[in-house]
Amino acid sequence: MKIKLLNTVFLLMIFTYGSIISYGQTSDPISKDSTKPTKICEPKDIRDLLRKKGKPPKPQKQTSLLILPNISSNPTNGFLMGVGGNLAVYFGPKESTRISFAGFSIAVTSKKQFLSFLKTNIYTKDNKLFLKGDLRYYHFRLPTYGLGTNSPPDSTDYDGGWIWQGADTKDTEGGYPMLYDNIRFHEVAYIKINSGFYGGIGYHLDYFWKIVDSKLKLDTLPKQITPHFVYSKVHGFNTDNYILSGLSVNFMYDSRDNLINPYKGYFANISYRINQTWLGSDQNASSLWLEFRTYIGLSKKMPRHLIA
Known part of the structure; x- marks a missing residue:
């Protein structure tokens, strides 16, 4: 019997992306061979949009934590309500160490389900070790449709x-x-x-x-x-x-x-x-x-x- 993975909430995705985009990449530079200047849309997060014009951005932190309400609806869970978030952190120099990430959620649904999970992707200093974890507790109910042919x-x-x-x-x-x-x-x-x-x-x-x-x-x-x-x-x-x-x-x-x-x-x-x-x-x-x-x-x- 195979449990379907919980669908990521659209609202949570937007704010999660906004919180951690500062760790992502910027757009490719304009080619030197270009004859016309190209307007590049640089990625911005929620803090960039709320920051006063002309005010310099704060330096990047080693750790970023975001916790938000988790609300969604789908055929497997019905109406879902809970709390979810993520933690992004560097465990070494940013120049030589990849970012580590943990996502977590606790939720209840209209189909009398209780869902909780913690998923981790951790890189140690200079990426020498990578630890991948998946911890869950589900009180679950769903229909199954047989075992194949x-x-x-x-x-x-x-x-x-x-x-x-x-x-x-x-x-x-x-x-x-x-x-x-x-x-x-x-x-x-x-x-x-x-x-x-x-x-x-x-x-x-x-x-x-x-x-x-x-x-x-x-x-x-x-x-x-x-x-x-x-x-x-x-x-x-x-x-x-x-x-x-x-x-x-x-x-x-x-x-x-x-x-x-x-x-x-x-x-x-x-x-x-x-x-x-x-x-x-x-x-x-x-x-x-x-x-x-x-x-x-x-x-x-x-x-x-x-x-x-």
């Missing part, structure tokens, strides 16, 4: 569902509401191998408990089973709670010009994770994660106009 062993496919051990997975509404609590602790420590290239190991814990499978009915005739119940029974998971605990091997390449507001560069990440019972996982399993990003500029005059 593969039916479990000893089952019969038919229009709309499966028959497995005499029980029916068909649901006329097509959804299977789930309620559960989830704690996530992911931490990866990278060491610098070469310019922009890092390798590291990580630990990953995902704990699900208080699982309520709303449409599971085992005391009725005929029985009504769900994809979550079938998958758990086939693969040896407890239907009420389970733990995924494992280690990962990671390689990352990052040549982006800025961690928070990149205009150019490349980002690639390979992560191979193995969950093992001797680490507390309910079952042995493995997964491979591949990620690649790049940035294509659309305008020399407005570098922020790009495709990412």
Whole structure:
């Protein structure tokens, strides 16, 4: 079962961008071969707009903290209200150390969800180490829609569902509401191998408990089973709670010009994770994660106009 990531609030994005843009890049200089002067729109933050005309800007601080209300609406969460923010800080000289960043949020929703997370990207002095963390606590509910195209062993496919051990997975509404609590602790420590290239190991814990499978009915005739119940029974998971605990091997390449507001560069990440019972996982399993990003500029005059 895969949890959808919480959508970033548009208002929070605007103010977050405004607070930390001072760490970003300025526009490309005018080419010496230009025959006509080109007007360049320099990036400004909220403080620039509010500053009195002619007053010099304050020198950049080593640390920047922003906390704002978090209000949004989407199909997964319904109406969401809470508090979110970010912390940007340098842990070394700005000339040789990339900016570190932490984002956090606490929110409740109209669908009786409680969502909280803290995500960190920390560079030590001279970028010798990179620490990437993801800590969450969710009290979550959402409908699921099955497990893909593969039916479990000893089952019969038919229009709309499966028959497995005499029980029916068909649901006329097509959804299977789930309620559960989830704690996530992911931490990866990278060491610098070469310019922009890092390798590291990580630990990953995902704990699900208080699982309520709303449409599971085992005391009725005929029985009504769900994809979550079938998958758990086939693969040896407890239907009420389970733990995924494992280690990962990671390689990352990052040549982006800025961690928070990149205009150019490349980002690639390979992560191979193995969950093992001797680490507390309910079952042995493995997964491979591949990620690649790049940035294509659309305008020399407005570098922020790009495709990412």
